[in-house]
Amino acid sequence: AQKITQTQPGMFVQEKEAVTLDCTYDTSDPSYGLFWYKQPSSGEMIFLIYQGSYDQQNATEGRYSLNFQKARKSANLVISASQLGDSAMYFCAMREGIHHNQGGKLIFGQGTELSVKP
Amino acid sequence: NAGVTQTPKFQVLKTGQSMTLQCAQDMNHNSMYWYRQDPGMGLRLIYYSASEGTTDKGEVPNGYNVSRLNKREFSLRLESAAPSQTSVYFCASSPTDENEQFFGPGTRLTVL
Numbered sequence: 001a002q003k004i005t006q007t008q009p010g011m012f013v014q015e016k017e018a019v020t021l022d023c024t025y026d027t028s029d030p031s032y033g034l035f036w037y038k039q040p041s042s043g044e045m046i047f048l049i050y051q052g053s054y055d056q057q058n059a060t061e062g063r064y065s066l067n068f069q070k071a072r073k074s075a076n077l078v079i080s081a082s083q084l085g086d087s088a089m090y091f092c093a094m095r096e097g098i099h100h101n102q103g104g105k106l107i108f109g110q111g112t113e114l115s116v117k118p
Numbered sequence: 119n120a121g122v123t124q125t126p127k128f129q130v131l132k133t134g135q136s137m138t139l140q141c142a143q144d145m146n147h148n149s150m151y152w153y154r155q156d157p158g159m160g161l162r163l164i165y166y167s168a169s170e171g172t173t174d175k176g177e178v179p180n181g182y183n184v185s186r187l188n189k190r191e192f193s194l195r196l197e198s199a200a201p202s203q204t205s206v207y208f209c210a211s212s213p214t215d216e217n218e219q220f221f222g223p224g225t226r227l228t229v230l
Contacts (some may be wrong), residue, residue: 043223050218093160106219107163110158
């Protein structure tokens, strides 16, 4: 079974508008972490935002926020005021066994390609 | 502070050849990882090293070996390359298993 599912292979958004990228996950571990990474066309992986399973509030980092709905096992990334430079591939990832010294292995979704239109 | 560095950036091999991908980090991180990324897919973990002196298999370890030479360096070896190993390889590191991972720029490997 897929542990991380990103159902939107591609998304378009108008510049300056907000966009939500979907991510659902599957785990029975009560202790886990959720990450979003950006991969521009140049290929590097850029960390955006992190949400721990015990965090009470949704994570925010500048224009990025994570809409964490634990009961629904979803961790959607919201980008506000989209910019042309936001055009990239976005990956959701999960790490299980936080605090259990399991080495921090990340499981990635297949990604969503975001295109920002001027 | 270079972060995570990888060499080489590009490599073309013939089937059956061997090679080692090098990775080094200067952030004093304990954990290091090797991933591969195939077209249209997310990254998949090959091997990881939770701390110096330890290594463990990830999701797709077959055909690879690793060495955690010291705290800074984590190498990935292909003993007998196969076309199915054509991919982009990323090395990453993190301070502990509670932190985000920092990625290197990747190595694009083609096996003919």
